[in-house]
Structure formats: structure tokens, C-alpha cells
Amino acid sequence: MFVLTDTIVAIATPPGEGAIGIIRLSGADAIVIANSIFPAKDLSAQATHTLHFGKIVANGQIIDEVVMSLYKGPKSYTGENIVEISCHGSGYILQQIVSLCVQQGARMARPGEFTLRAFLNGKLDLAQAEAVADLIASQSASAHKAAIHTLRGGFSHDLARMRDDLVQFSALIELELDFAEEDVEFADRTKFYALINEITRATQQLVNSFRLGNVIKNGVSVAIVGKPNAGKSTLLNALLNEERAIVSDIAGTTRDTIEETLNIQGILFRLIDTAGIREHSVDVIELKGIERSKEAMNKADVVVYLFDSTQFTDGNSQSAANGTQLMEDETMTLLQQSGVQYIAVGNKADVLSADERQNLQQQIPGALLISAKDNDNVHQLKEALYNLVAEGSIQQEGTIVTNARHFAALQEVLNCLYDIKAGLDNNIPGDLISLDIRRCLHYLGEITGQVTTEDKLDYIFSKFCIGK
Ligand SMILES: Nc1nc2c(ncn2[C@@H]2O[C@H](COP(=O)(O)OP(=O)(O)OP(=O)(O)O)[C@@H](O)[C@H]2O)c(=O)[nH]1
Numbered sequence: 125m126f127v128l129t130d131t132i133v134a135i136a137t138p139p140g141e142g143a144i145g146i147i148r149l150s151g152a153d154a155i156v157i158a159n160s161i162f163p164a165k166d167l168s169a170q171a172t173h174t175l176h177f178g179k180i181v182a183n184g185q186i187i188d189e190v191v192m193s194l195y196k197g198p199k200s201y202t203g204e205n206i207v208e209i210s211c212h213g214s215g216y217i218l219q220q221i222v223s224l225c226v227q228q229g230a231r232m233a234r235p236g237e238f239t240l241r242a243f244l245n246g247k248l249d250l251a252q253a254e255a256v257a258d259l260i261a262s263q264s265a266s267a268h269k270a271a272i273h274t275l276r277g278g279f280s281h282d283l284a285r286m287r288d289d290l291v292q293f294s295a296l297i298e299l300e301l302d303f304a305e306e307d308v309e310f311a312d313r314t315k316f317y318a319l320i321n322e323i324t325r326a327t328q329q330l331v332n333s334f335r336l337g338n339v340i341k342n343g344v345s346v347a348i349v350g351k352p353n354a355g356k357s358t359l360l361n362a363l364l365n366e367e368r369a370i371v372s373d374i375a376g377t378t379r380d381t382i383e384e385t386l387n388i389q390g391i392l393f394r395l396i397d398t399a400g401i402r403e404h405s406v407d408v409i410e411l412k413g414i415e416r417s418k419e420a421m422n423k424a425d426v427v428v429y430l431f432d433s434t435q436f437t438d439g440n441s442q443s444a445a446n447g448t449q450l451m452e453d454e455t456m457t458l459l460q461q462s463g464v465q466y467i468a469v470g471n472k473a474d475v476l477s478a479d480e481r482q483n484l485q486q487q488i489p490g491a492l493l494i495s496a497k498d499n500d501n502v503h504q505l506k507e508a509l510y511n512l513v514a515e516g517s518i519q520q521e522g523t524i525v526t527n528a529r530h531f532a533a534l535q536e537v538l539n540c541l542y543d544i545k546a547g548l549d550n551n552i553p554g555d556l557i558s559l560d561i562r563r564c565l566h567y568l569g570e571i572t573g574q575v576t577t578e579d580k581l582d583y584i585f586s587k588f589c590i591g592k
């Protein structure tokens with residue numbers, strides 16, 4: 125059993141120096157404990173949702189001048205009495221105040237315990253509570269948008285509607301069971317069938333949104349691979365707009381993978397520059413680098429295969445490019461076999477003549493021609509990367525499922541819906557259909573936390589930060 129009777133305390137601001145640091149107290153005794161270290165005013169006599177300036181004093185010594193924010197339950201984040209102490213952002217002061225609160229009877233909060241209490245006190249459902257953690261972790265516009273939508277109850281609303289409809293039908297079918305001898309049908313099967321179809325469509329849409337949701341939450345890993353000297357590090361620098369990686373005309377300059385993030389129109393990409401892959405190296409370090417390149421290539425969501433476009437010209441513009449040569453490249457073969465999404469990009473196009481460019485474009489349809497050195501056409505590569513993952517759906521207003529737990533539960537919901545549909549198709553008895561509906565309701569309830577266990581909650585909230 126979760127204990128809700130004690131009062132918890134934690135520092136809510138990140139470690140390190142800051143202008144302001146915040147300590148949170150939540151629980152029945154939050155106001156009493158705050159009062160005992162704040163002689164300026166009697167906080168219990170103050171109205172809720174008010175601010176109070178004064179000193180924190182311990183053993184006659186002033187610790188800091190602070191502002192107390194007072195929220196009396198149930199109108200607070202956790203539903204309990206909350207006092208937030210805004211002090212100067214020194215680690216020392218924060219620790220001192222927390223120690224004082226503990227001396228006065230508060231207990232150090234566990235990760236996510238404030239939000240757990242908010243959930244247990246019915247302030248948020250589980251999907252919303254999880255969105256709080258996602259919101260804190262959001263690093264891009266799209267991740268932020270998805271988390272806000274869920275936190276504001278968008279996703280929960282979708283689920284509640286499905287649940288209500290199912291509950292209604294389940295009640296009617298169960299009523300039929302009470303009148304089994306009379307062979308009556310309270311639940312209109314045609315209507316029910318249409319409803320199940322509609323819920324299946326909505327669930328399928330949510331399940332499908334997870335591909336994008338996963339991208340939004342975790343970013344997209346993009347490995348830049350190719351032969352030594354193709355210009356991979358130059359391309360990384362051009363994409364980032366900074367001199368991040370060492371560039372030189374010595375083949376084998378990059379020895380280890382280099383990872384940096386890039387935000388393209390609100391989606392986070394994790395760019396990985398790799399060591400050039402060549403087939404006959406004897407250098408032990410280079411070989412290790414090549415091994416890592418292949419590993420990065422296999423793990424990536426998207427691969428940018430960069431080739432030196434000047435290698436496909438022989439100075440004679442008529443016979444210039446030879447796309448077959450590129451396709452026979454060992455790395456390219458590996459790529460095609462692995463099935464990973466890739467974009468072929470020809471670099472050093474600045475050296476090519478107009479004819480050569482045109483020829484190459486015909487030989488290797490779909491390949492982008494760029495000059496990483498001159499930052500020419502690099503924006504096209506950015507667009508291609510964005511389009512590959514977003515497919516225009518990033519602007520969609522509806523719910524995007526970003527949480528793997530929700531995704532798994534939705535897949536179970538979908539399976540139950542298929543079973544219900546099959547049951548209706550085969551005219552199976554009402555009591556069996558009713559069982560499938562209950563199973564479906566169970567999985568819907570798992571997402572919002574109507575159905576859960578303490579172990580599950582412990583696991584979910586342990587991923588939160590302390591103080592939230
Ligand atoms: N003309 C021209 N030269 C380029 C371009 N991009 C890169 N280079 C040159 O190509 C050489 C190799 O560039 P890098 O970026 O170090 O190549 P890399 O693929 O990272 O090479 P490794 O790390 O050895 O695998 C350097 O001399 C760059 O200046 C380009 O667009 N045009």
C-alpha cells in the first residue's frame with residue numbers, strides 16, 4: 125500500500141547554482157512544517173494560492189530570505205496541502221532548508237512521488253501523469269506538442285469515449301443474459317458492429333501514430349557513412365553549421381564515431397559521423413573504426429550514404445557518371461541487404477561540370493548532389509531527412525502515442541476488438557462477447573491507470589525526477 129499520510133519534501137530545481145531554487149513540501153503537515161521554520165507569518169491562517177515573503181530561521185540563525193507559495197488541498201497539484209519555498213539557488217541553502225523540513229517531520233520524496241500522489245488523489249490519470257515526465261524531457265517542438273496534448277487530457281478523452289461506448293454495450297449484453305430464457309436482444313448487433321468498427325479505426329490510428337511518436341520522443345538516428353575522404357565530416361559540420369569534426373584530405377581522418385543532435389523543423393535528429401569504410405585496411409585502429417561504422421549503420425534509423433561524386437567521372441562528360449559502379453560498392457550492397465532506409469548523396473558536386481552533374485543524376489535516380497564544403501544543397505538533404513520520417517503528418521492535431529507502454533496496451537485493445545468482431549461475425553453467445561469486451565476495457569484501463577498494480581506504478585514513477 126502506498127502511504128499517503130506522511131508529508132514529503134524534495135528539491136524541485138536542478139542541481140547547480142541558479143538565481144532561484146525551489147523546495148516542495150506536500151502532505152497533511154506541509155503547512156505546519158513550513159510554519160515551524162518561517163516565523164514571519166502564520167501560514168495556516170493565510171488564504172490558499174497566496175505568496176508570503178519572510179526569513180527561514182534555524183536556531184536563531186537566518187538561513188535565507190524566501191517566498192512561500194501556499195496551496196491548500198484539494199486545490200493543488202497533488203491534491204494535498206503544498207508549500208513551495210523559493211529561496212536563493214545555492215545548493216547549500218537548499219540542503220539546509222530540506223534538512224530543516226526533515227527535522228520537523230517531513231520525509232524525503234522518492235522520484236515522481238508528487239505526481240504519483242496527484243494520480244492517486246485523482247488529479248491526473250496515469251497517461252496524463254506520464255505526460256508530465258515527457259513534458260519535462262521534451263527537447264523539440266514536436267515532443268513538447270505531443271506531451272502537452274496528452275497532459276491536457278487529449279489522449280485520455282479519446283480513450284474515455286471508447287470506454288464509455290463499450291461499457292454501455294457491455295451493460296446491454298449482460299442484461300440480455302439476465303433474460304436468457306426469453307431470447308431477447310437489447311443490444312442492437314448492427315449498431316454494435318458499426319461501433320466496434322469505429323473504435324477499431326480509432327485504435328488503429330493511435331497504434332499507427334506510434335511510429336512517429338517514437339521518432340518524436342527519441343529522435344531519429346542518422347548515420348553518415350561512406351568511403352574515406354567522401355566528405356562525411358565536412359557534411360556533419362555543414363549540417364550543424366559549426367566546425368565540430370576534424371576535416372582533412374588524409375583518408376582515414378575520422379577514427380571514432382561522433383554524435384551530435386540537430387533539430388529540423390521541430391524533430392530531433394541524432395547525426396553520427398563515422399570512420400570511412402574501406403575494404404583493405406591493415407591499420408588496427410582504422411579497422412576498429414570501420415567496425416564501429418558498420419555497427420552505427422546497422423543501428424541507425426536512417427543512413428546517409430555519402431559518395432564522392434568526382435569518383436564517377438573520368439573527365440569525359442559523355443561517359444561521365446557510372447551509377448552501376450556505385451551500386452556494386454560493398455557498403456551499398458550491405459545497406460540494401462539490411463533494409464534500413466537510406467539516402468544516397470553525391471558530394472563534391474562543386475567540382476563537376478553541369479553536364480557531369482546531369483549525367484550522374486540520370487545514372488543514379490533519387491541521389492542528391494551536394495557540396496558539403498560550399499554548403500550547397502545541404503538544405504535539400506535536411507528536407508529529405510525530415511520528409512522521410514514526418515511524411516507530412518507531424519502537423520496533425522490529434523493524439524500521437526509516444527509512450528511504449530501505451531502502445532503495447534493499445535495493441536492488446538486492438539486484438540480484443542478483432543476478437544469481438546469475429547464473435548459478432550460468428551454469432552457467438554452474448555456472454556462470450558461480454559468477456560471480450562471486458563478484456564478490452566481492462567487494457568484501456570491500463571493506459572489511464574483505472575487498472576493497475578503497485579508494482580507497475582512503482583516502476584512507472586521511478587523513471588521520474590525527484591521533486592516532480
Ligand atoms: N571540392 C570539395 N571538397 C570537399 C567537399 N567536402 C569535403 N571536401 C574535402 O574532402 C576531403 C575529405 O573531407 P572529410 O570531411 O575529412 O572526409 P571524410 O569522409 O570525413 O573522411 P574520413 O574521415 O577520412 O573518412 C577534405 O579535404 C575536404 O575539404 C566538397 O563538397 N567539395
Ligand SMILES: [Mg+2]
Pocket residue numbers: 356357358369370371377378397398399400
Ligand atoms: Mg571524417
